[in-house]
Amino acid sequence: MQRTDSLKTKLTLLAVCLGFFMIIMDVTITNVALPSIAKQLGGDISMLQWVVNAYTLTFAGLLLSAGYLSDVYGAKKAFLYGIIAFTLSSIGCGFAPHTAVLIFFRLLQGASAAVILPTTLSLIHSSYSDAQQRSKAIGIWAGIAGIGATSGPIIGGILTSFFGWQAVFFVNVPIGIIVILLTLKYVDCHEMKRKQQGFDIQGQLSGIISMASLAYALVEAGQRGWFSTWVVVSFILFLVFLCVFLWTEWRSDAPMFPIEFFKIPTFSIAVLNGMIINLGFYGILFLLPLYFQSIRGYSVFLTGLAIIPQPAFAALASYVSGRLVANVGTKLPIILGLFIAMLGEFLMLITQHNAPSYWLLILPLSAIGFGCALAMPAATIATIRTMPKGHTGIASSMFNTSRQIGGLIGVAVFGSLVNRENNFVHGMHLSLIIAGSAALFGCVITALFMKNK
Template sequence: MSGGGGTGGFAWRPLIAVSFGWFMVIVDATIVNVALPRLGREFGASVSGLQWVVDGYTVVFAGLLLSAGWLGDRFGGRRVFQAGLALFVLASAACGFATGLDALVGARVVQGVGAALLVPSSLALLQGSYGDRRSRARAIGVWAMVGGFASGAGPLLGGLLTAGLGWRWIFFVNVPVGAAGMLLTARWVRVGATGRTGGRFDVPGQVSGAVALLSLTAAMVRAGRAGWGDPLVVGGFALFAAATAVFAVTETRVRAPMLPPSLFRSRELTVATAVGGLMNLGFYGQLFVLTLYFQQVRGYTPLQTGLALLPQTGVIAFGSWLGGRVTARGGPRLPMVAGMAAGAAGFLALTIATRSIPYVALVVPMMATGFGISFTMPAATAAVVEGAPPGRTGIAAGTLNAARQVGGAVGIALLGAFVAGGASHFTAGLRTAMLVAAAAYALGALLALLVPRGVRGGAEERDMAGARR
């Protein structure tokens, strides 16, 4: 089924409507980074405290993605998408009016809830709106390009808004964008009004999964200021291990698991999910570190920092577009391998960053890292959507995005811990952080070699079902 408004046989309207909410969610993962030093001065926050402005959003986002994917499959993707969009807009306004760090982090947590509701449903709506594989691949490619552009535009937009209107406007800007997305979705998206019947909400799975994620990230954030041997850090890791074990046992025993183990019978889906986590761990962790590097070590303003990051963020839209084209023609294997390898090389080259090194020496390494994540993203997304069983697109999309958001949260906490020791140790910590990011991407490239060439699995079943109808 497709929406209207097509040209040349392709229906653009559903894609445009869904992209508004998707753009907003991805922008908010990066737009706040350049404002962190100013937030720290205004609220008197430490680096570890500032990490929660970012992690408060990404942790909750990741922790609820699986449940949100299930909700979209159960109650209808359009309903859940619209509910998430409305909640995100309200939380964005609350962020803009925050009078202290605690209030800001709390509003960011609510933003994460809204983002979790709309992201899996956005992919499910695209899958339902584009019935044949070629149109679906094209839509996913554009969807990924929008996300790439949003990720690239985040730091620059954040710098412009922070310098021109103040940091609060990095949140207020979401209100008109989200309102437009809600209106267009109501008018242009015709699928997802109802969901499938049956299935209970997996409360034990959601609770144990959320506890595992929260404890892991909290332990890593605290390790940055208290050391890895701190009792609360050790206790956090122990709680993570226990909650993970409970989650694994629960999902194999309950009648309607939040994360069905059978979902991972698809090799494409399994590998793409792992690659998604490693991809975000390296990229968003290094973006957090580089933002602090440009402002704290090189003395750049927020606007100058946004401009300095342009070689990395500016290439993302092009890489996403190219990755979508290559994936549509030959499958996800090649772009996943090539993208992760390019990113690994870029991170290794960024270990040369010091206070005195000429900025121009960092341009090509930053371009390589930006191209790496953007070239990989459409391929990983297509592998998950096409590998998902019929009727399970929402939970499959939730799984990928949960892995990505977990990776991003862990990356910010882990790589941020390396530079939390003060300006005198920042360069050494940056070097270690970039080596960790490079290792994550190298591992992702190796895993991507396990993906078979071409596309198979759930996509074939959907296309055959469509042909029978």
């Protein structure tokens, strides 16, 4: 029996997907628990917002450095240590006696998640020697992202209602233990390690500061305003340290991230598409609960049911995408996915205050979920296939950093538009036009300049 068909390989995929599900679920699982946290631990609105935002900040800010360390020291070791750290920090969150302590452990959770994420793709890449089987596995991996993000509020609501807010963190403990045991027994990494020619400390620090500054600015822009002092200063810090990072990496003999990778059109377009896809998917996913509850008067339960078509069709498309890539390559699924997402986003412009019938919204919601998830695995595979051996972790980190930033931009910009407009629906329509136009742009540049991988 070939290695790709073995029980060991399937259990490796299970371990990787469980770990990936856990860190993606934690992006959204705490939202519904915030009122209970405030009641027991105290803290003003700003502190409660940082219970959510602290995780995103370190998650996005440390991805590039984590990917480099994965390449140098090995994906299995980084994945295992990341899962252990994430599990321990989850325990710390559950036992936090004050909101400030909870925020501290959420920062540690985000840092651990940054270590875990790039290793998941590296482990899949090294575990599957057959390209077709690898593409199918990455399709499953990508489907987990949509399921994890959208199931977070549902799982969080159930756990908080029956067991208290601590349960949204303690739920990670049994998952983490299972992943640790599976990793120790079944996970092997056959990926070639990247030779360490020195530690690029200036590149590491400038990369961390630039990404963390951008993440902070985008998180705070929706709350403080785009031209508030802290937001403007954060954007300036991002630009300054981004220039330092690029200059350092260009001149370094042992760069953390070789800048010449961006000279590869397929890599650059795939990374940009990752940002475009998440801008639309997560930006719209952020608006939908507000629309259904505030504008159409749905209950929390009905809102959860109303949103289901988007993640449900996303899971289906991820499964289809891996198989499609195995047969026709990466270019066609990306073009088709972005085009379908664009149609869904423009069709959502039919939304009004109390019209149309919800049943007419199922088609655009399904198209957005299906299109984004059809393109994402293909873009992921295109990114990995363009990289030389030993650089899978840093390539994965760059792609996932782009995805994280895209999601943050979508939430920040779309949130600002609906807040600034006196008419929520008008702000939502502007957001949909931006998302649809971005998808169209990605579709065009992919068709014109991207090679089929």
